[in-house]
Amino acid sequence: MLRTLHRMLPAPEARALAALTAWLSTAAVLQGIVLGLAGITIAALLNAGDDDPWPRLVALAGSSVAFVIVQWAAQLIAFRTGSQTARALHTRLGEHVARLPLGWFTPIRQTELIDTATTGVPQLMSYPAILLRPAITAILTPIAAATTLALLDWRYSLAVLATTVVAWYASTLSQRLARTVDTRRHRTSIEAANRILEYATRQPLIRTDQRPEDVDALDHALRDAARESRRSTVTVLPGLLLFSLTLNALFAALITLGILWVTDATLTVPAFVGLLVTTARLTAIAAAGAELAAGLRLQHGALTRIGSVLDARPLPVLKLPPVETSSGNVLANVEGISFRYGDDPVIEDVSFTLPRRGLTALVGxxxxxxxxxxxxxxxxxxxxxxxxxxxxxxxxxxxxxxxYAQIAMVLQDDYLVDATIRENIRAANPSATDADMCRAVRSAGLDSTLAELPNGLDTPTGPGGARLSGGQRQRVSIARALLKAAPLTIMDEATSALDPENTRLVSAAARELARTGSVLVIAHNLDTIVNADQVLVLDRGRIIQRGTHAELARRDGHYRTLLDAQWAR
Ligand SMILES: Nc1ncnc2c1ncn2[C@@H]1O[C@H](COP(=O)(O)OP(=O)(O)OP(=O)(O)O)[C@@H](O)[C@H]1O
Structure with missing residues (x-):
């Protein structure tokens, strides 16, 4: 886990983590030496007369002081490294996500990302800050203590080293058991979070359509999450029990060994008492380490999820030769493309061109x-x-x-950032003049809306644009596209016309933009289609007809059927 985190961090934070590991390791080794020396000193004190305890007492005091100082410094560094780690992971996640293809952002991945950024990263902050110390202590302290105890009895020292290995293996095993259930529990809790979000955002639809299946889906997801949570508690318990039993059995084995050696007079009673005191303390340290295992597992899960986001690859930018186009008037050339979501073919062998200037309507x-x-x-x-x-x-x-500088998009329900209307529009073209801004606002039909708002263009839109109506959001989006005046504008007309006025505005904006650039509209409005320079008729992923409205309307075929069914009403 330490290595994985180290690999994920940028160089300065990775160096800070390595330095912290060195400090914590030194503290853990010193603690082991202190414990070993404590056992040796107790043996010497009980063995009064035979041994001079003073050199041991001085060594114990010296190593204790060194331990306290190093431990104190390590703890200060640990808190600082914890917050640096969280900041660095947030930045890395943010920078990486900004380079991922837009197709990566499925609803479930968005929920995962929110969970990772708001819960996973803060959880990981406590890894360097709090949990790394007991994790390192649980391994290095017994090794250092056992090595020091060799001064008293090398056989016992070897026995403590062997039990440390067995205890470490038992702890790894119990954690591995728990990790599989953790993964399942996390999956179901994300599914539940997604359903809750869906349930909350689709309330109007759920209520008016009285859709029991939406409520059922939420119920199922919540039940699954609760079941996995219960299962994870039940599955984790045997692992914890196994570790606790192993630890006690190992302690009992060490006591038995000591008694045997005392019985055959190869170990003195004072030495045995000293060894026991140290071993009892080591067992307590190992048990405390195991109590933090659940926290470590949570952090391991968070690290895995951050890793899976960082492993998602941006679409590569390839070095490819220029594409020959039939005419200089062509802006976009789509040549025989096919596409599938998973195994389902959705687009099959589609070819068309978009002119540098003009309106193309996509219908189907x-x-x-x-x-x-x-x-x-x-x-x-x-x-x-x-x-x-x-x-x-x-x-x-x-x-x-x-x-993205060459493309503008006007979608059915555009997302606005939580800023003012002016900032939302200007983001499309920060160098636009105020006059350009006014023109875009007027053409998008926003001026009448702004006149009714107390702060006009400086009215905040709220998160996602929630303080504006759907129609107002769409007008802001149109104004943005008009201000950007990109070579290619992609527009999606509302299927369920928000209001006739907005439909007319989208149509008018499309025509205006088509005078200077190329506009591709997913068209549902006859007005847009009639004005289009070319109409592409799509059916089951193939273009089955193309031409102008007048040409297509004259011919029998799919377009005429669509026309009769949809627009001639
Ligand atoms: N993210 C996705 N994952 C899997 N299948 C998808 C996804 N998006 C769309 N599809 C499927 O691809 C097919 C084409 O969808 P698309 O949204 O492109 O159609 P459309 O013509 O725009 O439909 P509409 O007019 O209803 O918006 C549909 O069968 C849809 O179920």
């Missing part, structure tokens, strides 16, 4: 793959076959920052 029934195509264009994932090029460059060879 629900589940036909429209959203997936737009996500592949923003490189949430790489297609399993084929390639996508932006400005004659394969997406896989564009640095993420450069790629």
């Amino acid at each position: 029934p629900s589940g036909s793959g429209k959203t997936t195509i737009t996500r592949l264009l923003a490189r949430f994932w790489d297609p399993t076959n084929g390639r996508i090029a932006l400005d004659a460059t394969d997406l896989r060879s564009i640095e993420p920052d450069r790629l």
Whole structure:
């Protein structure tokens, strides 16, 4: 665990952890020497007359003082290292997550990430601060004590070393037993957390639709979590019992050995008493170490989860030759792409181009793959076959920052950061002038909304934009896209039109952006489609028709059927 944590930390914090380990190891060895010397001194005092106890008493006092000083310094360093470790892990997690492909952020991974950042990292902080000391002490102190005891009786010293190895093995075994249940318990508790989040955020839907299956799913998840929690307690107990029994059996074995050696006169009674005092103290140290095992296991679990986030690889940026395009007017070239989520093919052999300027409407029934195509264009994932090029460059060879600078997105229910409306919009283009900002706000239809807000553009949006209505959030998102004026804008029109005014605004913004850039709209609004330069009709992951609205509307086929069913009402 120490090695894993050491590997995860940046160099300065890893060095601090190594230094702390050295301090704690020195303290543990000194403690062992103190305990060994205590046994030897007791033997010498009981053996009055035969031995001069003073040299031993001086050595004991000297090593005790050294131990207290080193232990005190180590503890101070431990608290500092604990908070440095937590800070470094938070930073590493944050920097790493920012480089992961957007497709990595599934709901369950998001819940895991919240748990890791808010619970896992703070848990790990107490590893260097509190638990590393007893963990090191439980191993090094008995070894140092046993070695010191060799001055009194080398056979007993070897016996203590052997029992230390057996006790260490028993402790590892009991922890391994518990770790498997810990993993299951964590999985079910994350599933429950996810369900609770879903239950809380979908309350309106659950209440109005009276969906008992949502409540059932939550009930199941909570029951599973409670069951695993009970099971983990029950499974951990035999391990703890095994360790406690082993420890007591080892102590009894050492006493028996001592008695045997006293009986055959190869060990004196005072020496035996001295050895027993030291051994009893070592047993107490080992038992205290075992009591902290549960904490260590929790930290091991947290470390494993942080490791699995850090192991997730960002999509590689490859060195690829430029892509030839048929004309300089092409911005995006999608060539024979296929994609699957797991084993399910979702997109199959799709090809199309997006012009540098113009509006492309993507239409098709629900589940036909429209959203997936737009996500592949923003490189949430790489297609399993084929390639996508932006400005004659394969997406896989564009640095993420450069790629995101070229794309703007307006989604159905956009997430706003907890800042003012102005800050949310300006984030799209920090160098935009106030005049550009006003234009974007006006075109997005936000001016009427702002007039009703007491602080206008400086109104806080709340976490995720919760203080604005869905329609207002979408208008902020449109203003952001207008201000960014990226070469490619991807828009997702609301399926269940929030209000006709917003639908008209998305359509108008799409047309405006299409005058200077390329716009790809997942279109549900006939107005958008009629104005599109090309319409791509998608069905079960394939493009089955393409052309303008007028061309497609004249032909029999899927588009006409869609048109009749959806828009001609
Ligand atoms: N993250 C995911 N994991 C697994 N399957 C997914 C995932 N996202 C979408 N799918 C599946 O991929 C298929 C295409 O989904 P997609 O969201 O691209 O369709 P869509 O045409 O945008 O649908 P809608 O109009 O309803 O939004 C669907 O069958 C969907 O169930």
